[in-house]
Amino acid sequence: MSTATPLLDVRNLSVAFHQGGKTSLAVDRVSFSVSAGRTLAIVGESGSGKSVTALSIVRLLGATSATFPTGEALFKGEDLLRAPEDKLRTVRGNEITMVFQEPMTSLNPLHTIERQIGEILELHGMSGGNKIRQRIVELLTEVGIPEPATRLGAYPHQLSGGQRQRVMIAMALANRPSLLIADEPTTALDVTVQAQILKLLKELQTRLGMAMLFITHDLGIVRRIADDVCVMQKGRVVEAGPVAQVFDRPQHPYTKMLLAAEPKGLPPASSSEAPVVVKGDDIKVWFPIKRGFLRKTIGHIKAVDGISLTVREGQTLGVVGESGSGKTTLGLALLRLIRSEGPIVFLGKRIDGLQSADMRPLRQQMQVVFQDPYGSLSPRMSVAEIVAEGLGIQHPNMRRAEQRTIVARALADTGLDPADMDRYPHEFSGGQRQRIAIARAMALEPQFIVLDEPTSALDMSVQAQIVDLLRDLQQRRKLAYMFISHDLKVVRALASDIIVMRYGKVVEQGPAIDVFAAPKTDYTRALFAAAFNHEADLSGSVNQ
Structure with missing residues (x-):
């Protein structure tokens, strides 16, 4: 840590929460300091106490905490934990x-x-x-x-x-301000935009001389932006020090686990002779732009503009690009969830002209897993009800006991305990909720699954687990995946083929091993540079 006089000096901070008649310690005797002009990163998985620590410093936890935060949070020598409310109002949003x-x-x-x-x-x-x-x-x-x-x-x-x-x-x-607290400010952003935001924060910090407390679960970001780091686990700081020292010579087993948690391995081998599951030719999704009293069409937003692709049994097609490039729209078009032009053939049958009623029998064979397990699972339904929902639609006469048997098998296949099927989503971690979403798709035994950013909201260690799970399920069931993501490290571990999209068009396409080894376009090279932490001038590569 820096030897300069600290701007913020946190000593033995503890915060407890009260829920269901029980008190649990969310932050346990945490101490750290950050000086002007320096960046301290607090890292750890979801639930480790990172955000609670930051919020408690300026007393923004409200009435949810069972006990007033104990310890000290000295800002310019004054303890914010005991400061009067009018003083806090002056500090918050100002200093x-x-x-x-x-x-x-x-x-x-x-x-x-x-x-x-x-x-x-x-x-x-x-x-x-x-x-x-x-x-x-x-x-x-x-x-x-x-x-x-x-x-x-x-x-x-x-x-x-x-x-x-x-x-x-x-x-x-x-x-x-003298101190900026940045709580996962780049997690929801594309890799190139993420790189720009990190560069911007560093430039502004240098210009203004402010201190920064940076909260993240992405250790790659910590290497790029922080001077010092605190590693938190279950409310405690388990390791702290200069970034280079902690990352190059980690001492605690948890730190070592985090550093090793990046998705690894290679995608399952795919064969060009394998049966084609889905094929699209010159797919277009154009949204009309209407103006005037008569709502006259004056142009189109070309979300997907002439894309052709093939996904075979046991193959993963990775679709990458920045937000707004058309990745999700392409996936929804292949699933016939939005209108498109161009032939789409699924399991040998052309489906682009089918009506909703004609598509229903095919829905069992094509499923989707969304990005956010918090938003895609109903909080009012038990896990059993969530996973069995598709079974009830596709097989209305199936008995409840048979449904529960299939649900139990789907949960077990995705690494969950079938005994927990009557619990509700809020009782599970983020990684477990994503496994529930995958189990819901797998319960119908599909052949084609669109995976739309299924790991971006997860901790890195959980990401690695989900990647391993998806590979295992694919090998056992010969599944065809379309994997949509801006996380190229995950794509590299899963996809045998790749499409790079920008503004609705294909920028680059081919076997993943070839594209990653020798990208042909400036845009693809910029994406890879941002994803794999190489220094690059990305100013011309991003749609601001």
């Missing part, structure tokens, strides 16, 4: 600010960007409409928003994910 993981939930969808940044400036003493507007434009320029004056009236949904996160950073930096 200490926060950037959160998901800007879509942090930004108000009903207010313009100008209003949301302006509120922060007004709250902390700035007045005068023109002066505030000028300051907002300066902030948006500082964080790299193109043509900022034209974006003042934009709403969050009109910006890309990277732009929304830049707006969040502009709001956090509005009052020139």
Whole structure:
């Protein structure tokens, strides 16, 4: 750790939560410090206490904690844990600010960007409409928003994910804080946008001389941005020190496990002679742009523009590209969940012209697993009900006992205990919830599965487990996968073939081993550089 006088000095911080008549310790005697101009990363898996630690420093846990945080959080020598509320209001948003993981939930969808940044400036003493507007434009320029004056009236949904996160950073930096707390600020972003945001944060830190507390589960990010690191497990700091020292010579078994948790291995071997499961030729999905009183079509958004592909039995086709490239739209088109043009052949039968009723018998053979296991599982249904839902639709006369037998087998196949089938999603971890989503798809014994970012919301160690599970299921059942992702490390471990998409078109396509070894286009090279932590100028490669 730095020997400079710390800006923030946390000593023996503990936080407990009360739930169901029980008290559990979420943070247990955590100590660390961070000095001006330096970055301290707090790493660990979900539930390790990272975010609780950060929120408790500025007392943002509210009434959810059973006990007032104990210990000390000395900021410029004053203990924030015992500071009066008026002092905290001065510190929050002024001297200490926060950037959160998901800007879509942090930004108000009903207010313009100008209003949301302006509120922060007004709250902390700035007045005068023109002066505030000028300051907002300066902030948006500082964080790299193109043509900022034209974006003042934009709403969050009109910006890309990277732009929304830049707006969040502009709001956090509005009052020139001494300490920025960044809680997983790049997890939901594409690799190239992630690289840009990290570079932006580092440049702003250097320019402003601020300290940064960076919370993440991605150790690759820690190597790139942090000076020091604290590794947390089950509420405790198990290892701490300079990044190079901890990463090159880890001492604790948990740190060693995290560093070794990257998805490994090679995709199952696929054969060009294997039966074709799904084939698409010149697939197009164009969304009309309508204007005027008569809603006249004046153009089209070409989400998918002339893509051809083949997925065979036992093969994984990786589809990569940045947000907005058309990856998910292509997957939904192949599943016939949205309209498209161009022939789609599934198991030898052309399906692109089929009506909904004619598609229903085929639905059992084609399934999808979504990105967010929190949002794709109903909190009001038990695991048994969730996994059996498709069985009830496809086999309405199946007895409940038979359904439960199939559910038990699907849960066991995905590494879950069938005895837990009557529990509810909130009682499981993120990795377990994703296994439940996979079990729901597997219960119908499909032949083709679209996996839409199924690992991006998971810790790295859980990612590796899900990759191993998917490979195992594919080998045992000869499944065909379309794996949609912006995480190229996971794609490399799973996909035998790859399509790189940009603006709805194929930029590069071929055997994964060839594309990874020698990418032919600048765009693909930029993606790989960002994903595998190589230094590269990505300014021209990203759709801002």
